[in-house]
Amino acid sequence: MFTLYRAISILFDIIELLIVIRIIFSFLRIGYYNPIGRFIYEMTEPILAPIRELIYKLGIDTGMFDFSPLIAVLLLRVILSILRAILI
Template identity: 45%
Template sequence: MYTVKIALGILLRIMDSLILVRVLLSFFPTLHYSKVTNFIYQMTEPILAPCRAILDRLGLGMGMIDFSPILAFLFLNLLQNLVYAI
């Protein structure tokens, strides 16, 4: 059980890091066609798409700034705390 807890914690931290890298990559439009960028988008989109949908339902999804990474960070942090609490 302890190794599962550690593995889940590491996985959640990796996803957290990938979302941060994706946010930083959004400032460099010339890197959008890289294979690494494509991989990062494929790994983070399953987390960010539901966050965008939640924000759209709340009426916060409009505008040029995407707040879904902030919601994803909060969600992943909550999951990390739950994993370590068990």
């Protein structure tokens, strides 16, 4: 069971890294026309889009800031700690 947890942990770490890179790319204004930017976008958008939609449906006005990456990382951490409690 520890091996399964470790594999999931590595996967979550990779996803978190991609989200951080996406945040950095947005600050540097690296667009999605770039092959690396496109890859990062395609890997993170399935995670960020539902969170962004939930924020919108809850009526939370974040202005020009997108808090979906922050919420996604927090949710990944919560899920990982729940899995840790179950699997280890």
